Amino acid sequence: MGKHFIASNPDIYDPMPYGIAPGTGPTLITLTTITGKEPEIIGKPYPNQVNTFMEDKGIEEKEKRRILVIGDRLDTDIALGRNASIDAALVLTGISKMEDVEKAEKNVPKYILESLKV
Numbered sequence: 001m002g003k004h005f006i007a008s009n010p011d012i013y014d015p016m017p018y019g020i021a022p023g024t025g026p027t028l029i030t031l032t033t034i035t036g037k038e039p040e041i042i043g044k045p046y047p048n049q050v051n052t053f054m055e056d057k058g059i060e061e062k063e064k065r066r067i068l069v070i071g072d073r074l075d076t077d078i079a080l081g082r083n084a085s086i087d088a089a090l091v092l093t094g095i096s097k098m099e100d101v102e103k104a105e106k107n108v109p110k111y112i113l114e115s116l117k118v
Helices: 024-035 048-057 061-066 074-084 098-103
Strands: 013-016 019-022 068-071 087-091 111-113
Touching: 019 024, 048 074, 068 074, 074 087
Parallel strands: 068 087, 087 111
Antiparallel strands: 013 019
């Protein structure tokens, strides 16, 4: 019997104070190649965590409009909003930039924020 192959997200790279560093994605690609098994992604961009949050907080499906996903990546954060059928806001201080939004075909945020500074 095989073991479960579970991952939090497929991010290819992550922002760090010193620049860009490899994310979870490269490790997943390597392990998938070696094992021939695809991971079950339990975090973004899949709606599992939104569904669990809604269930835990007693939020009904019709109240989804009260939830907003905020993130800095079109491919995971904004995709999570799309996959969970909730609004999403992109913050331009991280990975994805305005040029990426202009080229995006499916993971387009409802809101775009320069930063979260008050």
